[in-house]
Amino acid sequence: MTNVSLENLTKFYPGETMPAVKNVSLQVESGSLTALLGPSACGKSTILKMIAGLLAPTSGNIRFDGQSILRLPPDRRDAVMVFQNHLLFPYMTAGENVGFGLKMRHRTRKEITQAVSRMLELVQLAGMEQRKPSQLSGGQQQRVALARALVLRPQILLLDEPFSNLDANLRLEMQQLLISLHQKLGTTMLFVTHDQEEAVSLSSRIALVLEGTLRQYAPAATLYDQPADREVAKFFGAKNFIPGNCTDGYFECALGCLALPEEASIAGKILTFRPENVILGTARNTENSFQATLMSKKFLGSQTRLELRKDAVTFQALLAPHIAEPLMEGSPVSVHLPRRSLWVLG
Numbered sequence: 001m002t003n004v005s006l007e008n009l010t011k012f013y014p015g016e017t018m019p020a021v022k023n024v025s026l027q028v029e030s031g032s033l034t035a036l037l038g039p040s041a042c043g044k045s046t047i048l049k050m051i052a053g054l055l056a057p058t059s060g061n062i063r064f065d066g067q068s069i070l071r072l073p074p075d076r077r078d079a080v081m082v083f084q085n086h087l088l089f090p091y092m093t094a095g096e097n098v099g100f101g102l103k104m105r106h107r108t109r110k111e112i113t114q115a116v117s118r119m120l121e122l123v124q125l126a127g128m129e130q131r132k133p134s135q136l137s138g139g140q141q142q143r144v145a146l147a148r149a150l151v152l153r154p155q156i157l158l159l160d161e162p163f164s165n166l167d168a169n170l171r172l173e174m175q176q177l178l179i180s181l182h183q184k185l186g187t188t189m190l191f192v193t194h195d196q197e198e199a200v201s202l203s204s205r206i207a208l209v210l211e212g213t214l215r216q217y218a219p220a221a222t223l224y225d226q227p228a229d230r231e232v233a234k235f236f237g238a239k240n241f242i243p244g245n246c247t248d249g250y251f252e253c254a255l256g257c258l259a260l261p262e263e264a265s266i267a268g269k270i271l272t273f274r275p276e277n278v279i280l281g282t283a284r285n286t287e288n289s290f291q292a293t294l295m296s297k298k299f300l301g302s303q304t305r306l307e308l309r310k311d312a313v314t315f316q317a318l319l320a321p322h323i324a325e326p327l328m329e330g331s332p333v334s335v336h337l338p339r340r341s342l343w344v345l346g
């Protein structure tokens, strides 16, 4: 298990005036499963390739357990990368593909056979050693690719959008497999994804990258409930941004004078809260309760989205459909914003 530390990592591709990665500093804890999340072209793969040694940073440093690895070639870094298109050798069997790296490291035949069959068992492909990649499904090929990487017992496993080519059900299955491999082997894993649900369900911490910079590095719940800025909030689907002012633990705005959680910033001018945390319907005399008008509602399947208005401000709420059903468009509705659901952006 290895701590990976990125220090002010910057990458300009040749001939480019804007860096693809700007001053990224990140500590990936030993044994963690961490997501590098962000939209397409924000620099995620570039960061991964610099860790793997496939690209040299323009400036900055990368340390494994405190030691800089910048001078080490890829094969001596002990960081193995798994790509979206798994690139198996088509003429080799699944077993030969998995054992290839060990063969290159001159392990004995017996060692290789044992390690390969243990790995194939771990990725639930026992008995498929003799199949060629063309005789395996897309998901099975991705399992072989995972086994081929993990059999080398790397210090860090780097996964670049590993499941994005798979359909939704298979993707869930592979995510479960990755979690169980991580639990069994304890390898430090860093995986790139543009899919926030995948990042949230797989990882203990998420590093959110936007336009080449690291915007927030925190557990998933923190990114949802306490976003660092408006862009982070928007990336995670925030819709409600209400202007106003903080005074003595309260936020004064068109919705009223709302009590804030203790940890909220006191200098910010924008209040945010997630639509799913808005409580509607029951009249309350508690703090952070007020009347609004239900402007519209839209059934979305598993949830119903409601548009509400108080004075000049509109905001959104998401409710379970059976709770939203009796609420009538154009009618007044009681709103409660739990103190803990509020957050103030700088």
Ligand code: ADP
Pocket: 013, 014, 016, 020, 038, 039, 040, 041, 042, 043, 044, 045, 046, 047
């Ligand atoms: P992501 O993995 O987040 O989709 P990348 O790291 O692949 O993003 O790319 C980040 C930016 O760097 C993009 O604007 C991309 O076009 C650019 N880029 C990637 N590879 C190269 C390259 N070899 N030469 C020039 N620009 C590149």
